[in-house]
Each structure stands twice: as structure tokens, then as C-alpha cells.
Amino acid sequence: MSENTEGARDALGEPVMIPVEAYTSPEYARAERDKLWRKVWLQAGRIEDLPDVGSYLTFNITDDSILLVRTAPDTIKAYHNVCVHRGRRLIDTPAGARNASGRRQQFVCAYHGWRYNLDGENTHIPHKEDWQGALSDSCSGLQSVNVDTWGGWIWINMDPQCEPLRTYLEPAATMLDPFELQNMRCRWRKWGIFDCNWKVALEAFNETYHVQTTHPEFNKYGAFRGWARAHGKHSNLGYEAPKGMDENQSAKLRVGTYDDPRISTAQMQVYTWEKANTNTTQTLVDAALRLADELPEGTPAGDVLKHWLESARRDDAARGVIWPTVDPKHVGESGTAWQIFPNFQIGHAVNNALCYSARPYGDDPDKCIFEAAVYELYPAGEEPKPEWEYCPPTEEAWCYVLSQDFSNMAAVQQGMKSLGFPGTLPNPYMERSTVNLHHNLAQYMGTGAPRALATRKDTQE
Ligand code: FES
Ligand SMILES: [Fe+2]
Helix, strand or coil: CCCCCCCCCCCCCCCCEEEEEEHHHHHHHHHHHHHHHCCCCEEEHHHHHHCCCCEEEEEEEEEEEEEEEEEEEEEECCCCCCCCCCEEEEECCCCCCCCCCEEEEECCCCCCCCCCCCCCCEEEECCCHHHEEEEEEEECCCCCCEEECCCCCEECCCCCCCCCCCHHHCHHHHHHHHHHHHCCCCEEEEEEEEEHHHHHHCCCCCCCCCCHHCCHHHHHCCCEEEEEEEEEEEEEEEEECCCCCHHHHHHHEEEEEEEEHHHHHHHHHHHHHHHHCCCCCHHHHHHHHHHHHCCCCCCHHHHHEEEEEHHHHHHHCCCCCCCCCCCCHHHHHHHEEEECCCCCEEEEECCCCCCCEEEEECEEEEEEEEEEHHHCCCCCCCCCCCCCCCECCCCCCCCCHHHHHHHHHHHHHHHHHHCCCCCCCCCCCHHHHHHHHHHHHHHCCCCCCCCECCCCCHHHC
């Protein structure tokens, strides 16, 4: 199916085997806390989750909990969420909740009543004189954590020596900036505790190789081959498409290439909206449903795509939703999704986004906290503010298409423990994001690097 494609193909990656240690080893999972999670920039929430001075939320990962606070209209600070007296967690996460959130003028420890202001300074210690002046400001205040923002998200890094966020995120930040993700707002967001390693969960979404088998319903709308490219710590994915079509838009938005593209595009949009509730918007669906009325039979697929996107852009503009204009060449290079090392995926478009993240559940290699959030552009003042909804990995709780992805996760985790399974064999072209993830993980973890497989060329030499 790739003979009629061009442009997106780059050199094949080296065929490798990735040992299962990173997915199944309890020792590896325990080591991740110190070697990985306490060293990297992590997406910890959205800026709009902290609307007012005093708004706070917590972000929990393995043994650490981080308290994020808006301390001024233009300032967000982060602290270790622990009282420095005897180590009580300062803000409790309500039972069954993903995180704590709310608004306060100060933080009071529930154990002995030490108090901290929004800037993390200690403001009250009962019977402070008993310490005979030994409690300095630096030892009685909250311990700060590096925090910065990009793309509308709040990022934290627990390593005092860390590089700046922007440096860490490049080239992903520059590639994604034109999509103005900071202007999007959440349509829905869900989380769950899944029976697989966090890498297994993310790797269900960082390649397009699985689509034809795991999501067979999409096959009737068109055949698209996906690429993946490494960019330092990060990587991106995209689609090849028939010559003359906007490759990523056409494949991601699934302009049908079979039969009548006016009809298959509309069918695909309705299916995606109803069965996944991701990667599209009501405006795009409505505009797709009008294609058969607005365009003559026989309109080429590329023209259908152009008309559809132009009319949807116009419809949104009429209600005050302005899509950014991104150079088509840049759209092509940026692909459809970025993997931000180590555990965040941004599936970007000019008017919506689908993001996944996964992190460990304690230090159990067989469990993770999985999250997905869908964003889109809204008219000012009409943005919904959905809470995080806890959902088990079922079709009923999420949707049909995501449940197809979930159906592989626990089975992969179990299968990887088999005596008969030495390691994964990722596709050197379509699954390079996974290979790149493990190359980079090995840098942090000191183990688990992908191993080269002998190719026919090697064995002939
Ligand atoms: S542990 Fe917080 S006041 Fe004692
Ligand atoms: Fe999938």
C-alpha cells in the first residue's frame, strides 16, 4: 500500500529487540522513582485548573506528591506536598480521587497545625519557642520544586539541577507551538488504574501499526501507512497518504479514499464521533455531513478534504472559534502526535487534541495510572470544565474504540512474562517511537537498552 506514497518515508530504523525488564521487573520499577521520575519534566496539570490566586492541585507520582499553587495572577509555584515537621502529607487526596484540588489562603497541617502561606513560607508553629530559635525560615518552609508552563500545561521537575523546560521539550515545543494548544480546553478527561506497566499502556497509542488489526472498522475507509521518527528524547508519528493529499489531515481525519470520498468522509466522522469521541469536533462532523449536498459526485478526495476543512473553519469562525493557520509543510512534518519523554502523548490538530499519559501505580510493574483527555477550541466563556472521571478499562466507561486498545494491554503484560518471550520486536519503521523511548529510558536507567537484531545484510557479510 505504500508504493503510491511519497515524502513521509525516511530510512528504516535498525531492527532491535527490547528486553522485557523495563516492563516486568519489580527492581526496574522500583529504580524508576529515583532514576527517572525524579529527574524528568512531567506534565502535572492544566493552567486553567488554577484559575485564581490560592487555587491548588496535587500531582502524585510513585512516592512523591507535588502541590501546585497559583500564588499570584501570573505566578504558579510547586512544592513537595509534605509538612516539614514530621512528614505528614500536607494535602490529602480524597479517597478514590485522582488528585486534590481547591482554593485556600494558607495550608494548615492536620497533625500539629504548622501553617504555610501560598509562597510556601512557614507562618505559624505552635510552641515554636521550644525549638530555642533553631527553626530557620529555610528549614521550616515547604520544599520547592521546579515548575514551568508550556502548551497550556503545568510541568514540574524534582531535580534541582534540571535543564530548563523549553530546552527539555525541544524540538517538540517548536513543532507544536503553531497549533496553539494553550488555547484549547478540555471536552472530557478520564483516568483509570490498568493492569499493565505504564509503558505498555502508552505503547498502545504511539504507533499506527495496530490500527488495521485492533480497529478493523477503520479499514473500509482507506489504507494509510504510518511513520514514526525519533527527535532526541521525543518522537512523532504521522501518516503517509496518496500523492496530492494533505497527508496527515487526510489520514487522521480519515478522508475516505475508497468509493465516494464525500460519503466515506461523513461516515468516518460520525463513526469517530460516536465510537471514540476523539480527534474530531461537532463542527467537523456537521461539515462532513453536508459534503454530499455541497459537492458534485466524482469530486476527487483531495478536493473533498479541502472543501470540508475550509467550511468547518468558516463555521467555527462564525461562532468565534478561530483555528490557527499552520503552513501545510509544517503540518506534514509535525505529524499527528508527539511522544513527550517519558510518559505524555500529544495528538495535535489545529482545532482539537487528544492526549494520553501513564505513570506507575506505586512500584508495581504490572499496574499503571492511565489518563486520556480530549481538548478543543471553544467560544470565549463557553468552555466546559470537566472533572477527572474515574473509569475502569471498559467500553461502557470509555468508548468502543479505546476499549479495543485497552483489550491488548493486560494481555501484553501477561504475555511478556512468558518463558517463551525474550523481548519485543518493534517494527523498525512504524514503531520507532517505542524503540526511541527505550533508547532514552536506558540512558536514565542504565539498563534495558534495545539490542540490535542481525539482518539479512549482516548475515550475508
Ligand atoms: S506533621 Fe505537620 S504539623 Fe506535625
Ligand atoms: Fe488504537
